[in-house]
Amino acid sequence: MAVVHPAPRSALLEEALGPGGPIIVFDHVQLAFDDKIILRDVSFTLKTGHTKIFLGASGAGKSTILRLILGLLKPDGGQIFVNGERVDDMSEDNLMAVRGDLGMVFQEGALFDSLSVRENVGYKLDEELNWVRSDADARVQEVLGFVGLGEFIDRRPSELSGGQRRRVAIARAMAAKPRILLYDEPTTGLDPITAVTVDEEIIKLRDLEGVSSILVTHQLRDAFFVAEHTAVRQGQDIEFPKASPEKCQEAEFIMLRDGLIAFEGNAGELRNAAQTDAYIEAFLS
Amino acid sequence: MGGGLVEWLKAALLEVQEYVGMLSLTARGIVSRPFYYRDVVQQFDAIGVGSLTVVLLTGLFTGMVLALQSGTTLDAFGARSMVGRLVSASIVKELGPVLTGLMVAGRVGSGIAAELGSMMVTDQIAALRALGTDPIRKLVVPRVLAGLVMVPVLTVIASAVGIVGGWIVTVFVLRVASSVYWNSVVEGLYIQDVWMGLIKPFFLGFAIVSIGCHVGLRTTGGTQGVGRATTNAVVASSVAVIAVDYFVTQLLIVLIY
Ligand SMILES: Nc1ncnc2c1ncn2[C@@H]1O[C@H](COP(=O)(O)OP(=O)(O)OP(=O)(O)O)[C@@H](O)[C@H]1O
């Protein structure tokens, strides 16, 4: 089995999936566990460099959608395209190449208990990409610096707080520089200050590295912050001013309800919808 | 009632199908890349070296009690000098492999199921796959290889220690001369018995470890599920040790005797 990282693209595909191209597409996706229907009919497109923010009640199927993108689950119906490849009927071997371009922050972190923070964050670099030790060490230092956990490098996950574990999970997901990042409730359980640093990290990856992102969250504060701010380099520093109205269009909210998309639109539209839709209003308040 | 039986049969068939599926993926993982050498070395250590103490103690006391028991039985025929024969034949052919298998099932089978089970319920297995690693290659292949190699090695050690244990009791408790014991040991051993003692543990080791991996990777239902998986793995792999032992013995009797 050849493991290719990242998935190679032809020049044509590279152009088609360039900025604004469809990097993740769901087309009439359906999924049920036993008799329980989770996704009835879900279609959406994530464009390269943009952000989709998924809202929805607990059990609505948000994490399930991220698992479908990674090919960890197969849908019962519909089609899913990631990075120009159809993944819903792809074999596990071929999926490995697609996953080379995906980073996932699991809801509970899912750090490897038996490995140190250093080994967790560098896992993909060491085990799958066979980076030279010194390069991998440098990259691990760098991403741990981003999430402010440089001094915790030799700890075990069990010696970290919940929020620190979450940030290590983010560092692990971004270490191999994937073009798509999936965040499953990355700020849940964090204090507001740490949450903002995580939000800024998401914005930075999107606006400075061109990463396309899907963010699942219950924290509306963080959702709106990510949707309505941008990252700009100011000499050595990076600042996070309010985004222009055009830039705000690039972040879209999707509200899942009863297996369907109950709302899709940008931050302004979501606020407007709350005026008329009692369910959305209840969600936003 | 009939519906329940059909459901049960369906579930059992599905379980067997998944087990066989895992085995074929494991076979492919052994012969093709990527291959995780470091994990293989680690598992050889964890399964082999880690089980050494328990296997040494089991072997020693089994040999000792065998000598004691057969000593009193043989006295009835005035054949105390034949103790070595009984000890070596029963240990090398049967007790060494089976008792080692049972000990490893208790220690390693449960450990594997608990480890993989908790990785399963905390999404670590999903995280491995998301990071581009095939959990079969990373977790199952190293354990199966370690089981295949280390259980036979442990069995040889257990049998050897058992024979030494028999010697201790024979010489110091039964008061039989050392040379008489050793001559009797050698007389009692046929080359077929040695082969049987060497071949059986491959099958036992394979069964224990593959069952532990299978049960672990099917764990659902949080920490409770991990507890259930651990128990199931010990029960299933212990029964498998006894059953596989019977069938392989039958097969070897046909093939080599
Ligand atoms: N492996 C599974 N087997 C059976 N049901 C499952 C499985 N995984 C998820 N479910 C069910 O699917 C539904 C959607 O789960 P999912 O994890 O996607 O919810 P979620 O929207 O992420 O919720 P939360 O906000 O609580 O994380 C839930 O009702 C859950 O019980």
Ligand SMILES: [Mg+2]
């Ligand atoms: Mg979830």
